[in-house]
Amino acid sequence: MGGIKLEHISQHFGEQMALRDVSLTVNDGEFFSLLGPSGCGKSTLLNIIGGFLDPTKGMVYIGDRNVTSLPPYQRKTGMVFQSYALFPHLTVFDNVAYGLKVQKRKKAEMKQRVMESLSLVQLESYANRMPHQLSGGQQQRVAIARALAIQPSVLLLDEPLSNLDAKLRKNMQTELRNIQRNVGITTILVTHDQEEALSLSDRIGILGEGRIQQIGTPLEVYRQPNNRFVAEFIGQVNLFEAEYDEANSTLIVPHLIQSNGQHVQLKTTARKEKGENLKYLLMLRPERITVSSKREDAHPNHVTGVLAEVNYIGHSLRLVVRLDRGGIIVHASDAAFPKLPKVGETIHINWQPEDVVFLDSKVHT
Ligand code: ATP
Numbered sequence: 001m002g003g004i005k006l007e008h009i010s011q012h013f014g015e016q017m018a019l020r021d022v023s024l025t026v027n028d029g030e031f032f033s034l035l036g037p038s039g040c041g042k043s044t045l046l047n048i049i050g051g052f053l054d055p056t057k058g059m060v061y062i063g064d065r066n067v068t069s070l071p072p073y074q075r076k077t078g079m080v081f082q083s084y085a086l087f088p089h090l091t092v093f094d095n096v097a098y099g100l101k102v103q104k105r106k107k108a109e110m111k112q113r114v115m116e117s118l119s120l121v122q123l124e125s126y127a128n129r130m131p132h133q134l135s136g137g138q139q140q141r142v143a144i145a146r147a148l149a150i151q152p153s154v155l156l157l158d159e160p161l162s163n164l165d166a167k168l169r170k171n172m173q174t175e176l177r178n179i180q181r182n183v184g185i186t187t188i189l190v191t192h193d194q195e196e197a198l199s200l201s202d203r204i205g206i207l208g209e210g211r212i213q214q215i216g217t218p219l220e221v222y223r224q225p226n227n228r229f230v231a232e233f234i235g236q237v238n239l240f241e242a243e244y245d246e247a248n249s250t251l252i253v254p255h256l257i258q259s260n261g262q263h264v265q266l267k268t269t270a271r272k273e274k275g276e277n278l279k280y281l282l283m284l285r286p287e288r289i290t291v292s293s294k295r296e297d298a299h300p301n302h303v304t305g306v307l308a309e310v311n312y313i314g315h316s317l318r319l320v321v322r323l324d325r326g327g328i329i330v331h332a333s334d335a336a337f338p339k340l341p342k343v344g345e346t347i348h349i350n351w352q353p354e355d356v357v358f359l360d361s362k363v364h365t
Helices: 042-050 093-100 107-122 136-149 166-183 194-200 219-225 228-233
Strands: 005-015 015-026 033-037 057-064 075-080 154-158 185-191 204-210 213-215 236-244 250-257 263-266 279-284 290-292 304-313 316-322 326-334 346-350
Touching: 005 042, 015 042, 015 057, 015 204, 015 213, 033 042, 042 057, 042 075, 042 154, 042 185, 075 136, 093 107, 093 136, 107 136, 107 154, 107 166, 136 166, 154 166, 166 194, 185 194, 185 279, 194 219, 204 219, 204 228, 213 219, 228 236, 236 263, 290 326, 304 326, 316 346
Parallel strands: 033 185, 033 204, 075 154, 154 185
Antiparallel strands: 005 015, 005 057, 204 213, 236 250, 236 279, 250 263, 290 346, 304 316, 304 346, 316 326
């Protein structure tokens, strides 16, 4: 087994820079996700690790071997693609045996390895079936068994669940995590699905415009994003550009004005550096906001507005609270509303000072 280390990887396609100076370390046995929007360079980076693409610059290490100039089959990586890429004319057994045949393994060893791999994905009894006789989820499990059969040091997964429907996808996520834990293999998952990355990963690397924007545990990247890009990409967010009001020793949000004509003031417990004309970018997650039945002027952060949107999504309600200028998104639990609120109703919301998080893009004006 072994970890993965990338040093200063850049990739140009003609004029276009798909990756810019990406460095990261994935620990031995870790489940690491590369998360980012379409076109940010995730697959390019995975292909560089797998040896399917030579980086324009930089080094790739697997374990303590520099594999930068090695072809894919000498890197000991197992790769699973979005499209499964099973051979349609081969049985499940022969699909899983494929890599071992290429390695010219003895028959007995091959049989043992194939059956062990099929057992990991709970498909031992499907060995003689053809791919078209399997469901999408089962085909994807065969693809995972095929990647594991060669006993790779690392497993590379390129959006392997994105062809599956929502329910199957959830089940497969759990299975994938269990298989990875059982085998203890270092794994990199490429995904654009934030929930998938948050629920499966030990750590997540967020890519944006070819750069690593942040690396952290799911909790770190969700609760303390580095910048606006990460905050907006993972989950929904209220972003406040706030200014320090020296006279009242408080932060005000110029773009949010209440019906009484006052700017929304923010009470926070987060660090802030006082200074003249300093602007701050602050974040408040919608689910940190609570709805109250009456004005609570004594509350440190209280705002009254009018409901501009009500979206019922089962376990929760997504509300947009409109102020005289600007608005705030609120995610409230279904349990908080015996009956659905209506657009146009007055609504009182509040949040705790510790739920206001400073982002790093502090701008000096
Ligand atoms: P998606 O989630 O849509 O698959 P991604 O994050 O995996 O996107 P990449 O496939 O890595 O993105 O592509 C990154 C950028 O590099 C894109 O702008 C893409 O158009 C470009 N690109 C990728 N492969 C090539 C290539 N072979 N030739 C030219 N440009 C490429």
